[in-house]
Amino acid sequence: MAIRITRVYTRTGDRGTTGLVGGKRVGKDSPRVEAYGAVDELNSWVGLARAHAQTEGLTAPHQSMVDELLAGIQQELFDLGAQLATPPKLLHPQMVRVGAREVTMLERTMDRLQKELTPLSSFVLPGGGLLTATLHLCRVVCRRAERDAVRLARTERIGGDPVIYLNRLSDLFFVLARWVGRQRGEPELLWRGGTRKTR
Numbered sequence: 386m387a388i389r390i391t392r393v394y395t396r397t398g399d400r401g402t403t404g405l406v407g408g409k410r411v412g413k414d415s416p417r418v419e420a421y422g423a424v425d426e427l428n429s430w431v432g433l434a435r436a437h438a439q440t441e442g443l444t445a446p447h448q449s450m451v452d453e454l455l456a457g458i459q460q461e462l463f464d465l466g467a468q469l470a471t472p473p474k475l476l477h478p479q480m481v482r483v484g485a486r487e488v489t490m491l492e493r494t495m496d497r498l499q500k501e502l503t504p505l506s507s508f509v510l511p512g513g514g515l516l517t518a519t520l521h522l523c524r525v526v527c528r529r530a531e532r533d534a535v536r537l538a539r540t541e542r543i544g545g546d547p548v549i550y551l552n553r554l555s556d557l558f559f560v561l562a563r564w565v566g567r568q569r570g571e572p573e574l575l576w577r578g579g580t581r582k583t584r
């Protein structure tokens with residue numbers, strides 16, 4: 386799809402509305418805008434994770450693998466944002482949709498990474514190096530985007546399987562955070578629930 390952007394500001398949103406695909410104006414706080422806005426925010430966090438992957442001391446093959454994986458996710462998130470910005474009446478079969486194929490690929494990637502990880506005996510506390518911590522942030526922002534998509538789906542039809550995709554994607558960020566931490570030799574911080582000494 387060819388896009389030509391000649392000016393960033395348009396002044397059309399100065400009164401608190403924005404345009405969906407097809408031109409319909411809705412409030413910037415509408416459930417549909419909240420949903421694709423959360424996906425856009427997530428995409429920015431993934432971009433930050435890619436930046437950290439360049440400086441976090443991964444081996445060249447691992448750095449390349451992580452960057453390629455995250456770059457693909459960014460493309461999918463942009464497609465997903467377009468889906469969510471499209472009113473139900475304008476959805477059509479030829480549209481690029483994030484769905485079952487992408488979910489399967491996420492699951493296969495997790496299965497591959499999990500083979501190198503030890504089973505967990507407790508919940509993992511977010512942290513580690515910059516890349517690991519950023520991937521945990523991606524996970525929680527993804528969960529919020531999932532909740533927003535669920536909220537939208539209760540009132541309007543949404544194309545593809547965005548809820549399933551976002552659910553699986555948040556799982557991938559968790560697994561990838563653990564995998565990156567293992568590659569970098571970072572200690573994994575586990576929740577000790579109820580066993581802490583009283584200060």
